[in-house]
Amino acid sequence: MARTTLPRIELACGMFEYDFMRNAFAAVTVVAIVAGMVGYFLVLRGQTFAGHALSHVGFTGATGAVLIGLPPLWGLVAMTVAAGIGMGVMGERLVQRDVAIGLVLAFSLGLGLLFLHYFTTYASQATSLLFGNVLAVDTGTIWVLVALSAVATVALAVISRPLLFLSLQPELADAKGVPPRLYSVAFLAIVALVTAECAQIVGVLLVFSLMIGPAAAAQRVTRSIMMGVLLSAGTAVIAAWVGLVLAFYSDWPSSCCIVAIGGAEYLLCCAIASRRELAI
Amino acid sequence: MNAIEIRNLGLALGGRTILEGISLDIGSRDFVGVLGPNGAGKTTLMRAILGLVSPSLGSICVLGRPPKRGNSSIGYMPQARGTAVSIRLRGWDFVAGVVNGHRLGLPILGRTARREVDRALELVGARELAYRPLSELSGGERQRLLLAQTLIGRPTILLLDEPLISLDPRHQGEVVGLVKSLQHEIGATVLFSAHDLNPLLGAMNRVLYLGGGKAAIGTVDEVVTSPVLSRLYGSDIEVVRLRDRIFVLSGNFDIEHDAHRHDHGSNDAAAHRIGVRHV
Numbered sequence: 293m294a295r296t297t298l299p300r301i302e303l304a305c306g307m308f309e310y311d312f313m314r315n316a317f318a319a320v321t322v323v324a325i326v327a328g329m330v331g332y333f334l335v336l337r338g339q340t341f342a343g344h345a346l347s348h349v350g351f352t353g354a355t356g357a358v359l360i361g362l363p364p365l366w367g368l369v370a371m372t373v374a375a376g377i378g379m380g381v382m383g384e385r386l387v388q389r390d391v392a393i394g395l396v397l398a399f400s401l402g403l404g405l406l407f408l409h410y411f412t413t414y415a416s417q418a419t420s421l422l423f424g425n426v427l428a429v430d431t432g433t434i435w436v437l438v439a440l441s442a443v444a445t446v447a448l449a450v451i452s453r454p455l456l457f458l459s460l461q462p463e464l465a466d467a468k469g470v471p472p473r474l475y476s477v478a479f480l481a482i483v484a485l486v487t488a489e490c491a492q493i494v495g496v497l498l499v500f501s502l503m504i505g506p507a508a509a510a511q512r513v514t515r516s517i518m519m520g521v522l523l524s525a526g527t528a529v530i531a532a533w534v535g536l537v538l539a540f541y542s543d544w545p546s547s548c549c550i551v552a553i554g555g556a557e558y559l560l561c562c563a564i565a566s567r568r569e570l571a572i
Numbered sequence: 573m574n575a576i577e578i579r580n581l582g583l584a585l586g587g588r589t590i591l592e593g594i595s596l597d598i599g600s601r602d603f604v605g606v607l608g609p610n611g612a613g614k615t616t617l618m619r620a621i622l623g624l625v626s627p628s629l630g631s632i633c634v635l636g637r638p639p640k641r642g643n644s645s646i647g648y649m650p651q652a653r654g655t656a657v658s659i660r661l662r663g664w665d666f667v668a669g670v671v672n673g674h675r676l677g678l679p680i681l682g683r684t685a686r687r688e689v690d691r692a693l694e695l696v697g698a699r700e701l702a703y704r705p706l707s708e709l710s711g712g713e714r715q716r717l718l719l720a721q722t723l724i725g726r727p728t729i730l731l732l733d734e735p736l737i738s739l740d741p742r743h744q745g746e747v748v749g750l751v752k753s754l755q756h757e758i759g760a761t762v763l764f765s766a767h768d769l770n771p772l773l774g775a776m777n778r779v780l781y782l783g784g785g786k787a788a789i790g791t792v793d794e795v796v797t798s799p800v801l802s803r804l805y806g807s808d809i810e811v812v813r814l815r816d817r818i819f820v821l822s823g824n825f826d827i828e829h830d831a832h833r834h835d836h837g838s839n840d841a842a843a844h845r846i847g848v849r850h851v
Contacts, residue, residue, distance in 0.1 A: 336659065450676050457673030460666055463650030464721065467622045469642025470674045515662035515705050517669075517679065565660075 307540050312427050316546065319429040319437055320532035323489045324502055326441040328528030330448060330486045331507035332521045333479065337459045340504045341390060342379060342480065345397040346487045347499040349375040352400040354421050354491070355407035364421060365436060368488040375400075376484030380477030424495030424547040426536070437489055444485045451478050456517065493532070494547040501547075502528050505554040509561035513568075527557050573636055575600045575729050575761035576621060582629025583616050590616045593629070594787040596780070598763070600728075603755055604789070605772040606765035608782035614765040615651055617782065618731045621763075622648060634729070642674060647722030647760075651733040663709070663717045664702040667692060670724040692723040695754055712743035719750065729761045730754075736766050744771040751775065769796065770817050796820065 307313050334343050353371020354364035375396075408418050420428065429437075448455075455475050458465040466472055490499045506527035507520075514520045535550030542549070576598040583591040590613040598604055606614050619625045620632055623639035632639050634646065671685045681689070693702050698716040701709060709717070715735055722730055732751065736744045748764075752775040755762050766772055769779065769792070779796065780789045783805045788795050795801070796818055801809040805822065812819040 336661075449678055453672065453677050453679040454674055456679050457669050460661075460669045461650070461721065463652050464648055464670065465673055467619075467624060467641065467646075467648045467650070468644075468670070468674050511660055515660055515665070515703075517661065517665045520661075 307537070312429075313536070313540060315429050315431060315434060316426045316536055317533070318434050319426055320493055320536060320550070321529060322434070322437050322441050323486075323493050324506075324528035324532040325525045326444050326448075327486050327490050327502040328506045328510075328525030329521050330444065330483055331503035331505075331528070332510060332524040333448070333452075333455060333459065334483060335504060335507040335511060336456075337479075339480075339483075340500075341393050343483055343487060343503055344500060345393045345400075346372045346375055346379075346480070346484050347491055347496040348397045348404075349400040350484075350488055350491050351404040351421060351496040352407065354496075355404045355411075355418070358417060359407045359410055364417070365433065365488065365492060368491055369440070369485065372484035372488045373481055374484075376480035376482075376487075377477050380473070380480040420495065421491070422495045422497050423545065424491065424493050424498060426493045426546050427539075429492065433492065437492065440485050440489050444482050444489075447478065447482050451475055451482075455479055494550055498547050498551050501551040501554040502532065505551075505558050506531060509554075509558040512558075512561040512565040527561075528554075531557055573600065574598060574633075575602070575635060576763075577633040578630070579633075580630035581620070581627050581632060583613060583620055583625060584628040585616060585625070589628075589785055591782065591787065592785040595630075596787060596789045598761060598778075600761055601755075601759065602778055603752065603762045603764065603776045605769055605776040605779045606763055606782065607767075607769050607779060612782040613785075614782055615733055618648070618733055618763065618765070621729075621731060622646060644725045645728050647725070647727035647730045649718050649722045649730070649732045649735060651737070660705040660707050662703055662705055663698065663720075664689065664693070666706055666717055667702065667720045667724065670721045688724060689720075692720040693717075695723055695757060696720045696750060710743075711739050712746055715739065715743075715747050716750065719747075719754070723754075723758070726758070727760065728758075730763070732762065732764045734765050734767070736768075736771055741771070748772055748775045769820070773816070773818070792818070 308317075331343075334340055350368040350372040353367035353369075355367070356371070357367025358364050411417070419425075454465070454470045455478075457468070458470055458472055458475050462472060486503065487499055490502045494501055507524040509527050510520045510524035514523055531554040532550050535553045536546055538544070538549040538553065539546035574597045578594060578596050581591060581594050582589065590611075606617070608614055616625055620627060621634060621639055623641040623643060634640075634643065668681055668685070668689045669679065671681060671688060690699070693699050696716045696719045698713070698720055701713050701716060706714065706717070719732075719735070722732070730751070735747050735751070739747065748771050751762060751764060754760070763780075764772060764776065772779075773792065777791065778789060779792050780787060781795055781801065781804055783801075786804050788800050788804050796811055798809055798811050801811065801820060807822055810821040812821060
């Protein structure tokens with residue numbers, strides 16, 4: 293046994309000799325934790341599609357920012373947060389309306405494409421926006437991600453109780469004096485921040501893999517909210533870590549590996565859940 | 573003191589008048605069945621008592637005070653059940669979400685709050701149910717948990733909006749019985765809206781009929797009569813009593829089931845309904 297595990301440990305250590313791998317691990321950890329937690333509420337509220345649309349709006353923001361010479365992350369954050377607040381203000385009904393969201397989603401991708409058209413010199417930039425490129429994250433970006441995650445986590449912690457009440461029993465919460473609009477706006481703003489972060493890791497098209505997949509998987513296997521939130525964060529972190537290791541050794545794109553592991557986790561959780569049901 | 577006093581109340585939604593000039597008192601231990609066709613204002617009246625809809629006319633007094641949003645002395649079971657019932661969350665967390673739900677912070681409950689949740693679950697006989705996921709509960713079981721939610725904060729008035737909706741007759745009877753015993757236990761005033769008055773006959777001591785913007789309140793014998801209901805609805809209403817059941821018929825359809833009109837004459841319709849109910 294020892295003979296087979298030893299080289300592997302060396303291999304794993306070898307991975308960390310590279311700056312870009314250390315940065316990548318730091319970035320995915322920071323982002324996956326908060327994405328898992330926020331995603332839990334997103335799934336609970338049935339707003340996953342809204343989350344997806346936000347990331348597409350972020351694409352417009354990022355390409356627009358590059359066009360005027362700003363870092364894409366700024367454009368991402370600005371646009372997603374603005375769109376998140378907009379969706380929240382327009383009300384719960386719109387957020388859950390597939391057609392409206394679908395239109396916003398398509399329109400913003402189209403607009404993003406137009407912006408891309410004007411900076412064709414950086415074709416790789418487009419790919420990394422759409423599919424992420426965590427291996428290119430530098431130390432400066434990590435600190436930005438840490439700051440954004442801290443803001444999102446604190447904000448989520450502060451509003452979590454009324455948000456949960458509203459998500460579980462909207463009418464009753466309204467009657468008990470919880471303003472639905474306010475919390476909807478606040479929550480979608482948080483989602484927007486985290487979406488922008490996730491887009492740095494897996495790109496705007498694959499934000500689901502960190503935000504929705506782990507949360508959905510966690511909700512399959514746990515019935516308690518606290519456990520669900522923690523498990524969701526944990527599942528996201530594991531998907532990101534294992535995905536990175538896989539990417540390092542297989543030389544496949546990191547986003548692809550993270551998405552694959554996330555998908556596998558979801559299937560595993562479904563299997564566990566149905567096994568449990570059979571057992572009862 | 574009366575639990576709820578309503579004077580010359582007018583309620584409007586989006587410019588449409590729902591209720592106009594109604595006055596009534598609801599005593600502190602009353603079990604009031606709130607009846608009337610869809611759109612008669614049952615939900616709107618409850619929302620006005622909760623302070624979510626402001627009167628366009630007149631006044632409401634809840635325990636001697638004007639309605640206030642977030643009034644902890646009212647327990648409310650809304651008709652819209654939210655999407656949460658379809659997820660795999662355990663009932664305990666579902667009920668616990670209501671405790672101090674309006675306050676900022678993490679949803680972590682202290683010992684007192686946890687005991688409050690257990691008490692509410694105990695009162696509705698749902699201690700066992702509370703550990704199963706919501707998505708696996710039957711309609712009647714879910715109704716118990718929704719009732720438990722209304723009990724958080726120890727209210728003295730329960731506003732229950734259509735708790736019997738989509739339940740079969742057996743479960744309807746169970747829910748009514750449960751609410752009745754709850755009322756006895758916590759000494760509450762109950763407003764219970766429904767589409768059919770029969771399941772409530774044994775439980776309610778007063779009935780409130782809404783229709784055509786007006787209201788009629790009193791005992792079943794006082795209100796559920798042809799003259800009173802005909803005046804309320806402005807058309808000929810027939811009240812048929814059959815054994816221990818009452819059928820309210822208007823023209824060729826049963827007014828409490830106006831969603832399912834019959835093409836037969838009134839006698840046929842009545843016979844048809846009775847046939848269905850007594851098989």
